Amino acid sequence: METKSHPPQRVTGPFKFLLFFLTVIVFFVSISILLYEATMAEVTIDYNGKEVQVRTHADTVEELMNELEIEVDDHDYLSRDMSASIRQGMEITYVPAKEVMVTINGEEKTYYTTADTVKSFLNQENIDVSEHDVVIPFMETSIVNGMDISINRAAKVTINDGGETETLWTTEKYVKDLLDSKNITLQALDEIDPSPKHPIEDGLTINITRVKKETEVVEERLDYKTITRYDSNMSQGQTRVIQPGEYGVVEHHYEITYKNGEEVERELVKQVTKQEGQDEIVAVGTKSSSSIQLLSSKKSSGGGSCGKGEPIKELTMRATAYSAYCNGCSGVTYTGINLRANPDAKVVAVDPSVIPLGSTVWVEGYGCAVAGDTGSAIQGNKIDLFYSNQSKVESFGFRIVRVKVYGN
Known part of the structure; x- marks a missing residue:
């Protein structure tokens, strides 16, 4: 059985018009899209190290950033000015702060x-x-x-530690922190200026004074005294040691303060007697020698020769007076004359290096006398005249007199 083909049916009427209309619309839409795409600029944005390519119809950089929802802060970095016009192939770098x-x-x-x-x-x-x-x-x-x-910030600081100076840079906050970092230790007596709590500042000088105290013991030898005891049973000029003298020893304990190795203070804190001393006692003979003849005021010559012929020497001397009852006087002269027992004796005290003891002397205004005594104050051209009358001694004062010296 044969199948017969039918020719295509032709669209006619309103359908044909509608199809034409739709075709025209599609054509213009396609053209518009092509034109829109063709007019967009292609821009490369480096955003915080990452590159992004965008196509845009924005006219300015600001419009583009708004389009991309990027908020540009004053501290941010933008390689283009916000008002710059967008161009094809433009590169923009943006780094947020x-x-x-x-x-x-x-x-x-x-x-x-x-x-x-x-x-x-x-x-x-x-x-x-x-x-x-x-x-x-x-x-x-x-x-x-x-x-x-x-x-x-580092500060330049100088440390003077006991005289040794070091200049250094440090970022420590306080003096104590710096000392700790340098392993510098302060002992109990050490002094520091400024204090460890002082803040570090540029140009600061830290002075450390090393203080040390030591005890020193110094021994002192004390001389003994010599006590003279006159003995009338011993001849004048003879001596005998009754008790030997012994030196005393005293320990002086000092506290010595040193600053940076130099002594600045020495304080005596105590004294200790290590050995007691002992006085020396010496007996001195006072028994009169037969060569010394006592002269009395009754026998004293006023003529100046004293019956001895020519004088050995003549002197001008400073004369004073004393009695047998002066403070500290025993009444017995150095040569053993007992003045209290012989109140009329004419005796003078002399310096033996000027007038030998035992010499007969003539003193202007006093007469002839024996040089039979000495005195600690009678040195050189001085002579001391014995008077039994204390009131006369007190009124005598001193006088310049001529003195003639004869032999014994």
Whole structure:
């Protein structure tokens, strides 16, 4: 059985018009899309180190950033001006700023930066850092948002430790911290200026005085006294030691203060008698020698020769007077004459190196006498005249007299 083909039916009427209309619309839409795509600019954006290519109809950089919902802050880095026109193939670099807290010697300040490392940030903000300053974190550390950067400024300090001087740079906060870092220990007596609690500052000088106290014992030998006891049973000129003298020894305990090795104070804290001393007692004979003839006021010659012929020498001397009852006097002369027993005796005290003891002398206004005594004050051209009358002694004063010296 044969199948017969039918020719295609032709679209006619309103359907044909509708199809034509739809075809026209599709054509113009396609053309519009092609034209829209063809008029878009292709832009490369480096966003915080990552490149992104976008196509846009934005007229300006600002419109593009808004289109991309990127909010540009004043501290951010944008390689193009916001008002710049968008061009095909344009490259735009955008780096958002990071918040950084900087603390310099305890003072805080907030910064916003697009620098990539701590070093570049400090350079960007003109924050000078010396080789002695301490920066945390390290200079090559990458900047991250919310980073804390601490800078401790170094101060130039001089330490004078007991006379030894050292100049150094330090970032320590207080004097005590610096001493600890240098292993410098203060002893109980040491002095420091300024105090350990003083803050470190540039140009500061720290003076440490090393103080030491020591006890020193010094022995002193004390001389013994010689006590003279006159003995009338011994001849004049004879001596005998009754008791030998012994030196005493005393310990002086001193507390000595040294500052930086030099003695600055010496204080006597106590004395200890290590050995008692003993006086020397010496007996001195006072028995009169037959060569000394006592002269009395009754026999004294006023003529100046004293019956001895020519004088050996004549002197001008300073005369004073004394009695047998003066303070400290025993009444017995150095040559053994008992003046209290012989109140009329004419005796003078002399310096034996000027007038020999036992010599007969003539004294102007006093007469002839025997040089039979000495005295601690009678030295050189001085002569002391014996009077039994104390009132006469007191009224005598001193006089300049002529003196003639004869032999024994």
